[in-house]
Amino acid sequence: MANSTTLTTGKQNIWGGGKSPFSVSYGKLMMWIFLLSDAFTFSSLLTAYGFIRYSFPSSQPNEIVKPMSHLSDQFVEEMQHAGLFSAEHWPLPELVFNHFPFLHGIHLPLFFVSLMTFVLIFSSVTMVLAVEAGHRMAKKEVANYMVLTILGGAAFLGCQAWEWTQFITEGATLHGNPFGPTAFAALFFIVTGFHGFHVFSGVVLNIIIYINVLAGTYEKRGHYEMVEKVGLYWHFVDLVWVFVFTFFYLI
Amino acid sequence: MEQSEHLEHTETPSNMKQQIWKTFWILFALTIIDIGLYFMLLSTHSMLKNYLFIALGIVKAFYIVAIFMHMKFERKWLVNFIVYPMLFVVFLVILMLIEGDFTGLVR
CATH class of the missing domain: 1.10.287 (Helix Hairpins)
Structure with a gap:
């Protein structure tokens, strides 16, 4: 008797309707499914990158341009003459992404993109701290951490806008660039653009959540689960950046 | 509820x-x-x-x-539910690296 009771309760808990088999709410489960499909989209883009990247040999420099050394205005032309930037070779990322705002004329390879990575990781931390504060129903803390997260996202977008501007100023377009094969810049714009669009959507969602927190919507609802759901999306954007960073700047 | x-x-x-x-x-x-x-x-x-x-x-x-x-x-099956489909990506990556190698040879 006791046994059958447990079984029935167990059944009700698992499949009896109104409760999720995974012990998460409907909204969270759907967010996970969406993120899985989005992961497939990004995977196909990054795999396309890997495919094209792998079909080109890397350019092999005779000597390494030292970080912090002087960066002349004709750097791209010099690299082209040296044969390091050519349509037959995939360019080395440290020779392409070597600019930093306000530090014109210094060779700072990958410094700026590393900074962008830290900004995004940090905004992920403030997001998860907002979720944690939400568990404690600490409205003020949630609001403060949401502001920090929004600022982090906006800072990242600003950095990306600057990087794109620099890249375009040097002559990169979707159908040609002075650094290497056409696909090099095209893939850069498409993949970082698609990721940037995700960051932008995330910032918009975060702002909506922030307004709702201030309005006391979640306080009235009794839980801050919406912060968790949008948090999942925001961490996913950070997760994708880890791979965009690895593939575009390190490999 | x-x-x-x-x-x-x-x-x-x-x-x-x-x-x-x-x-x-x-x-x-x-x-x-x-x-x-x-x-x-x-x-x-x-x-x-x-x-x-x-x-x-x-x-x-x-x-x-x-x-x-x-x-x-989270529950174990939620984890499996998300992680297992990613094996398709591993498959795609292996496939495309082989293809990429070949494309490089014929280019």
């Missing part, structure tokens, strides 16, 4: 804040290692180097998903 359902599954550990900061420092250190390795291995061109960076990326991804996305504290 909504509320009780929500509270039911909060298996979040009490030292969550501590874990969050620990994860942050791990991610920070791994990114520094990434960049450090990149400059140390500038003159080496082997596929092994690329695998190293991808492995580091996967470790970072693990920490983000496990702690930040709370996956470590």
Whole structure:
């Protein structure tokens, strides 16, 4: 008797309707499914990158341009003459992404993109701290951490806008660039653009959540689960950046 | 109803804040290692180097998903449900690397 009771309760808990088999709410489960499909989209883009990247040999420099050394205005032309930037070779990322705002004329390879990575990781931390504060129903803390997260996202977008501007100023377009094969810049714009669009959507969602927190919507609802759901999306954007960073700047 | 359902599954550990900061420092250190390795291995061109960076990326991804996305504290089948389909991606990557190699040969 006791046994059958447990079984029935167990059944009700698992499949009896109104409760999720995974012990998460409907909204969270759907967010996970969406993120899985989005992961497939990004995977196909990054795999396309890997495919094209792998079909080109890397350019092999005779000597390494030292970080912090002087960066002349004709750097791209010099690299082209040296044969390091050519349509037959995939360019080395440290020779392409070597600019930093306000530090014109210094060779700072990958410094700026590393900074962008830290900004995004940090905004992920403030997001998860907002979720944690939400568990404690600490409205003020949630609001403060949401502001920090929004600022982090906006800072990242600003950095990306600057990087794109620099890249375009040097002559990169979707159908040609002075650094290497056409696909090099095209893939850069498409993949970082698609990721940037995700960051932008995330910032918009975060702002909506922030307004709702201030309005006391979640306080009235009794839980801050919406912060968790949008948090999942925001961490996913950070997760994708880890791979965009690895593939575009390190490999 | 909504509320009780929500509270039911909060298996979040009490030292969550501590874990969050620990994860942050791990991610920070791994990114520094990434960049450090990149400059140390500038003159080496082997596929092994690329695998190293991808492995580091996967470790970072693990920490983000496990702690930040709370996956470590979810039910086992939710984890499987998300992780197993990603095997298709592994398949696609292997396929495309073989294809990429071939395309390079015929170009």
